[in-house]
Amino acid sequence: MATEPTxxxxxxxIPDDPKHPSxxxxxxxxKAPSYEPPKVFHLRPRLSPAEKGSRFFFLICAIxxxxxxLLIMIFLFQEAAGLFFDRADSPGLSVFSFLFGLDxxxxxxxxxxxxxxxxxxxxxxxxxxxLLAAPFGLGLAIYLACVAGRRTRELVKPAVELLAAVPxxxxxxxxxxVVAPFLQNVLGLSTGLNLLNASLILAIMxxxxxxxxxxxxxxxxxxxxxxxxxxxGATKWETIWRVTTPAALGGLSTAVIxxxxxxxGETMVVLMIAGGAAQIPNSIFDAVRPLTxxxxxxxxxxxxxxxxxxxxxxxxxxxxxxxxxxNLLALYLSKRWRRRR
Amino acid sequence: xxxxxxxxxxxQRREKVALLIIRSLAGFVLIVLFSIMAYILFNGLGxxxxxxxxxxxxxxxxxxxxxPAIVGTLGLAVGSMAISLPLGFGAAIxxxxxxxxxxxxxxxxxxxxxxxxxxxxxxxxFGLSLFVTVFGFGRSLxxxxxxxxxxxxxxxxxxxxxxxxxxxxxxxxxxxxxxANRWQAVRQVVLPAALPGxxxxxxxALGRAAGETAPIMLTAVTAYSPILPDSIxxxxxxxxxxxxxxxxxxxNILQTRPQQFGTSLVLLVLVLSxxxxxxxxxxxxxxxxxx
Numbered sequence: 001m002a003t004e005p006t007x008x009x010x011x012x013x014i015p016d017d018p019k020h021p022s023x024x025x026x027x028x029x030x031k032a033p034s035y036e037p038p039k040v041f042h043l044r045p046r047l048s049p050a051e052k053g054s055r056f057f058f059l060i061c062a063i064x065x066x067x068x069x070l071l072i073m074i075f076l077f078q079e080a081a082g083l084f085f086d087r088a089d090s091p092g093l094s095v096f097s098f099l100f101g102l103d104x105x106x107x108x109x110x111x112x113x114x115x116x117x118x119x120x121x122x123x124x125x126x127x128x129x130x131l132l133a134a135p136f137g138l139g140l141a142i143y144l145a146c147v148a149g150r151r152t153r154e155l156v157k158p159a160v161e162l163l164a165a166v167p168x169x170x171x172x173x174x175x176x177x178v179v180a181p182f183l184q185n186v187l188g189l190s191t192g193l194n195l196l197n198a199s200l201i202l203a204i205m206x207x208x209x210x211x212x213x214x215x216x217x218x219x220x221x222x223x224x225x226x227x228x229x230x231x232x233g234a235t236k237w238e239t240i241w242r243v244t245t246p247a248a249l250g251g252l253s254t255a256v257i258x259x260x261x262x263x264x265g266e267t268m269v270v271l272m273i274a275g276g277a278a279q280i281p282n283s284i285f286d287a288v289r290p291l292t293x294x295x296x297x298x299x300x301x302x303x304x305x306x307x308x309x310x311x312x313x314x315x316x317x318x319x320x321x322x323x324x325x326x327n328l329l330a331l332y333l334s335k336r337w338r339r340r341r
Numbered sequence: 342x343x344x345x346x347x348x349x350x351x352x353q354r355r356e357k358v359a360l361l362i363i364r365s366l367a368g369f370v371l372i373v374l375f376s377i378m379a380y381i382l383f384n385g386l387g388x389x390x391x392x393x394x395x396x397x398x399x400x401x402x403x404x405x406x407x408x409p410a411i412v413g414t415l416g417l418a419v420g421s422m423a424i425s426l427p428l429g430f431g432a433a434i435x436x437x438x439x440x441x442x443x444x445x446x447x448x449x450x451x452x453x454x455x456x457x458x459x460x461x462x463x464x465x466x467f468g469l470s471l472f473v474t475v476f477g478f479g480r481s482l483x484x485x486x487x488x489x490x491x492x493x494x495x496x497x498x499x500x501x502x503x504x505x506x507x508x509x510x511x512x513x514x515x516x517x518x519x520x521a522n523r524w525q526a527v528r529q530v531v532l533p534a535a536l537p538g539x540x541x542x543x544x545x546a547l548g549r550a551a552g553e554t555a556p557i558m559l560t561a562v563t564a565y566s567p568i569l570p571d572s573i574x575x576x577x578x579x580x581x582x583x584x585x586x587x588x589x590x591x592x593n594i595l596q597t598r599p600q601q602f603g604t605s606l607v608l609l610v611l612v613l614s615x616x617x618x619x620x621x622x623x624x625x626x627x628x629x630x631x632x
Contacts, residue, residue, distance in 0.1 A: 048524070050524045050525075051522045057431060058431045058432070058434050059435055061429075061432040061435060062431070062435040062440070063449070065432040065449060066453065068491055070452075071471070072463070075466075075470045075471055076467065136366055136370045139362070139363055139370070140366065140370045147364065147367075159371075160371075160374075161620060162613055165545070165549065166377075166378075166552070166609065166613070167551075167554070167608055167612055168554065169584050169585050169608075170552075170584065170605045170608060170609055173584055173588055173602070174381070177588075177601070204373060204377070207374075211370070235355075237355060237356040237359040258458070265458070265459070267460065267555035268554045268555060268581075271555075292462045295465075296555045296558060296559070299469065300559065312466070313466060313470070316466045319462075319463060320459060323459055324455060324458075327454070327458040330458075331451075331454060
């Protein structure tokens with residue numbers, strides 16, 4: 001075995017070190033075949049079939065897990081791109097008129113695919129729900145991490161995580177059956193299905209996510225700096241506000257951004273209770289039609305390959321890029337925060 | 342000098358007010374969340390009985406039960422796990438035990454982290470164009486399972502990798518020192534130690550898959566099916582979409598409210614009990630970990 005030079009790329013398991021002694025010995029033995037190292041010291045036995053097979057299988061899995069991202073992008077972009085090119089039945093749209101067009105009339109004879117109202121619908125719902133979910137979610141996070149006793153925390157934290165798993169369609173039903181009639185009766189609106197209702201329910205949905213992630217960030221703050229603060233005579237609140245929260249700021253902002261991303265990508269809630277009118281809202285009592293609900297509502301009724309189909313995929317691309325931006329921002333913030341610690 | 346606003350009394354007052362605000366914020370959130378659960382429980386319980394769970398919908402879904410929806414949801418959830426578990430666990434093992442740090446690993450991690458935030462309706466679009474149209478599976482259980490499988494794959498992978506990373510390096514070193522090769526070390530030492538943690542992540546993903554609505558609406562679901570699916574190429578009903586169709590598409594939305602809440606309750610119990618199992622396992626793990 002030692003006579004044939006082992007050029008297996010495998011390294012010993014733990015030290016990921018290119019200058020590991022084992023690689024040096026095998027290269028030496030390549031250069032000087034007269035010297036045969038004693039077998040006992042040969043650190044790289046030939047790999048067994050199970051070892052090779054398992055490595056290959058796991059690599060395939062990993063590549064599939066990543067390749068999925070590429071596949072999704074390819075399919076979305078490919079279907080969407082067609083919208084911007086001329087074809088026999090209709091001229092292609094310009095990217096500008098798609099992104100900033102005011103009219104969304106996909107099924108008319110003279111169809112119009114202006115996505116601005118839909119994009120603004122998505123952004124407005126997301127913004128309002130984040131404004132509501134951030135203070136409540138972070139308040140709950142601070143309560144769980146710093147104020148509550150251990151008993152309470154061990155009971156409430158799992159409950160909050162459970163509530164993050166409530167299916168969105170169930171919350172949508174609450175919005176339709178409870179919140180909408182309430183808004184209609186109390187505020188005297190013609191319909192309770194509007195921006196406000198959708199934002200309220202989305203906030204309820206995002207709050208457990210923000211609270212759970214925020215609690216993780218606050219608990220990860222090292223205890224010694226909090227102890228130091230107490231030792232200097234600071235009260236509990238002063239410690240929370242001046243020491244713990246600033247130290248966890250990166251993690252807390254990541255929590256809010258991920259909650260925001262959840263609201264932006266949520267489909268069923270806005271489909272059921274945002275009202276569904278493709279218009280730019282003037283007040284929080286107007287109906288809106290976010291990107292996600294447009295996709296879910298119209299995708300079932302379009303012919304594959306039609307202009308409408310392509311326009312919906314273009315909306316999907318817009319949505320994909322928006323969530324990607326928020327994700328990367330969250331990743332960046334949490335990474336920066338970790339480095340500083 | 343700058344302590345003027347910081348007399349002991351003022352600081353204690355501020356302390357009291359601030360903690361009161363935090364406590365009331367937290368209390369308010371918990372009350373809202375639990376009253377929602379209670380509302381669904383009380384409104385749903387009236388509709389749920391044995392016939393509701395075991396019979397087909399009747400009179401254009403205005404009465405009868407939800408058996409096909411239960412079967413469909415279970416089929417979709419189990420099928421999606423059959424896809425995402427092997428792939429996700431495999432990818433996680435590769436990332437934690439086989440891969441050398443480098444651009445490939447970074448790319449895979451970045452891809453996984455970003456996929457977890459992609460909206461489910463985008464996965465629905467992807468499934469529609471790839472599985473339903475290009476592969477020609479049509480709207481079917483199979484397309485739905487594949488779509489949900491891909492949707493849950495990032496969650497499963499990330500959770501499994503986390504669990505594998507928490508198994509100490511010394512376990513692997515000990516196995517390797519005893520002469521095991523890497524596959525033996527992974528299979529006989531690392532996996533048994535990490536498996537409960539990996540399964541926790543998987544169960545959480547399973548709960549999410551069962552509650553997903555938008556992606557299966559685009560790839561697998563029909564509003565009404567008079568039969569149970571007998572092949573993977575059948576369209577199916579599902580609990581989540583059943584709630585949606587009843588609440589938005591019928592002529593008698595208000596009359597079917599009891600069924601809507603009943604179906605919601607069944608879905609909620611299914612999803613929450615799965616998550617509860619996962620949360621309990623995880624709490625046990627954290628407490629009982631010896632390393």
